[in-house]
Amino acid sequence: MPTNRPVIRGAATALAHTPGMVRYGSKPFREAKAEPEFLAELTRGLWSYDEACRYLPNQVFIGSQAPARLWEVEQPWFDKLADADGGEPPFGHILEERRFLALLACADPFKHVLLRERFWEEMGPVMEAAPLTAPLASRTPALLTDAQMDTELESPNSLPLFTAGEGAPVGVVKTGHSEDEALSASVLLENLCCKVSGTLAVHELLNHVDGLGLGDVDLVLSCSEEAVGDRYQRGGGNMAKAIAEFAGCDLGTGIDIKDFCAAPIPAMVIGASLVESGVFENVVVVGGGSLPKLGMKSLYHLEQGIPVLEDALSAVAVWIGRDDGKSPTVNLQAVGRHPVKAGAALDKQFRELVLEPLRRLEWGVDRLDRVVTEVHNPDITVSAKAGDVAARNYKMMAAMLAMAKEIDKSDIAGFARAKGVCGYAPTQGHIASGFVYVPHALREMAAGDIRNCMLVARASLFLGQMTELTDGMSVLIERNGE
Amino acid sequence: MDLEDQGRIKELAEAHGKDDLVVLLGAPTTESSQVQFETVTTGDPSYAGPLAGVELGLPAYHVFEPNVKAAIDPDQYAENIEVLEMGLDADAIVDALAGMRAG
Numbered sequence: 001m002p003t004n005r006p007v008i009r010g011a012a013t014a015l016a017h018t019p020g021m022v023r024y025g026s027k028p029f030r031e032a033k034a035e036p037e038f039l040a041e042l043t044r045g046l047w048s049y050d051e052a053c054r055y056l057p058n059q060v061f062i063g064s065q066a067p068a069r070l071w072e073v074e075q076p077w078f079d080k081l082a083d084a085d086g087g088e089p090p091f092g093h094i095l096e097e098r099r100f101l102a103l104l105a106c107a108d109p110f111k112h113v114l115l116r117e118r119f120w121e122e123m124g125p126v127m128e129a130a131p132l133t134a135p136l137a138s139r140t141p142a143l144l145t146d147a148q149m150d151t152e153l154e155s156p157n158s159l160p161l162f163t164a165g166e167g168a169p170v171g172v173v174k175t176g177h178s179e180d181e182a183l184s185a186s187v188l189l190e191n192l193c194c195k196v197s198g199t200l201a202v203h204e205l206l207n208h209v210d211g212l213g214l215g216d217v218d219l220v221l222s223c224s225e226e227a228v229g230d231r232y233q234r235g236g237g238n239m240a241k242a243i244a245e246f247a248g249c250d251l252g253t254g255i256d257i258k259d260f261c262a263a264p265i266p267a268m269v270i271g272a273s274l275v276e277s278g279v280f281e282n283v284v285v286v287g288g289g290s291l292p293k294l295g296m297k298s299l300y301h302l303e304q305g306i307p308v309l310e311d312a313l314s315a316v317a318v319w320i321g322r323d324d325g326k327s328p329t330v331n332l333q334a335v336g337r338h339p340v341k342a343g344a345a346l347d348k349q350f351r352e353l354v355l356e357p358l359r360r361l362e363w364g365v366d367r368l369d370r371v372v373t374e375v376h377n378p379d380i381t382v383s384a385k386a387g388d389v390a391a392r393n394y395k396m397m398a399a400m401l402a403m404a405k406e407i408d409k410s411d412i413a414g415f416a417r418a419k420g421v422c423g424y425a426p427t428q429g430h431i432a433s434g435f436v437y438v439p440h441a442l443r444e445m446a447a448g449d450i451r452n453c454m455l456v457a458r459a460s461l462f463l464g465q466m467t468e469l470t471d472g473m474s475v476l477i478e479r480n481g482e
Numbered sequence: 483m484d485l486e487d488q489g490r491i492k493e494l495a496e497a498h499g500k501d502d503l504v505v506l507l508g509a510p511t512t513e514s515s516q517v518q519f520e521t522v523t524t525g526d527p528s529y530a531g532p533l534a535g536v537e538l539g540l541p542a543y544h545v546f547e548p549n550v551k552a553a554i555d556p557d558q559y560a561e562n563i564e565v566l567e568m569g570l571d572a573d574a575i576v577d578a579l580a581g582m583r584a585g
Binding site for chain 1: 564566568570
């Protein structure tokens, strides 16, 4: 007998390899403005689609490899490209850039993204032939002849769209309002990248699960990192509704949840609460990709002759529904929260987010099989002198647990391997939070490898300069029947 | 080290003289500890802040260093700092600063 107890009925990922878009990441864009020759250097450091598909962290992202494989292959991984297995990826596909650029125009109801006619003539049939893109590319986007394109590109407020950062532009993004910075071409492009990648993740989810059709989704919660709005309300929203519409969830609505990188966990908790309360039946939590984060550490990478590894927009979608008797449950009794008084010190954050909910449940740490937090790909961060984020967090978490007498001090060094996950996610913080791990957690629970998994996300609120605080939230997922 | 902190340390050094000041560092990584040490001794290596090109030459120690630890109430250290010492690469930080001090 189904109950309203919330369960995670499915999860999927989408990765759009967009090397030509790296130039519009925040850091490369600023760098190219100051040093125009930087663009040529950046372009030389970009990977091909084939290379991106053969990169181990990307393979883990789409589920073709288990996260445990990362412990087995010595870092760095960018110089150890594997063979692409050619099989159907378990969680979602890596989309090639040209298809993604075409979708940007298909997703733009205001026709600010204009494609070169010849480009669409080539891409239209390709889009139609692929099950993932066909439903999203049923309408012909706004097109320009070569001469019209040349005219549009002359506008200083337009952004050309390139493939792999070179050659003639295949499209252009126009400004949405000449006097509104919130609707500039770069902001519109950022938001459309989020919308398209988020929608792809929703479609990957629909294609990978049983029992969820487009008409079954009644609420989409977006935990993405963008800010949709205008000059009177920057960040007004609503990305979730835009994704729901583009995805074809005609009977659903949408709301954005904001909390910097931590947003996915509050979104999952809110979604699960709405299911449990009976307000909504099928909630999809989606995080779209973040364009500003592309090439964020590219200066370090280029300096060391490393490929520009932040070259893909990443997205995750999770379906929270009513108990079906088999899907992993969301334990709303064990939501870890970060009160104002906890302050911003890392050990105190982990005390509130990890230890406190365990004590509420009267669980010892030994009962927790997996804890996942901020699994940023260390290939990207170590070379950028930011260290291994996941390893650093696990060490601090373990130290906190040792001080609380929950584990022995001698177990600190081995804690990450015993309970944690090696980093592999793109440095788009909301994705790298525990959110990215949900599909793996479901698979591991189905296989009987783990009984439960705690997802822990933290947010650097101080970056917005309204408070010096951080935030965070954790949630426990358990195998059904535990 | 952020520009505000650099300015504050410079003002303190000018107001009280260099002989009566010690800089206590609490940076979480080896790299950031080294940068902070360098900033208050030979000047801001990024040449962005008030200490750019200013050789204050102040004595600087990290809170994890044994001589600092010995000067702190053990109960207070256990309550507020020990977990950070265990959770960070404290030995590497201490070694790095010792190396910089040795030149």
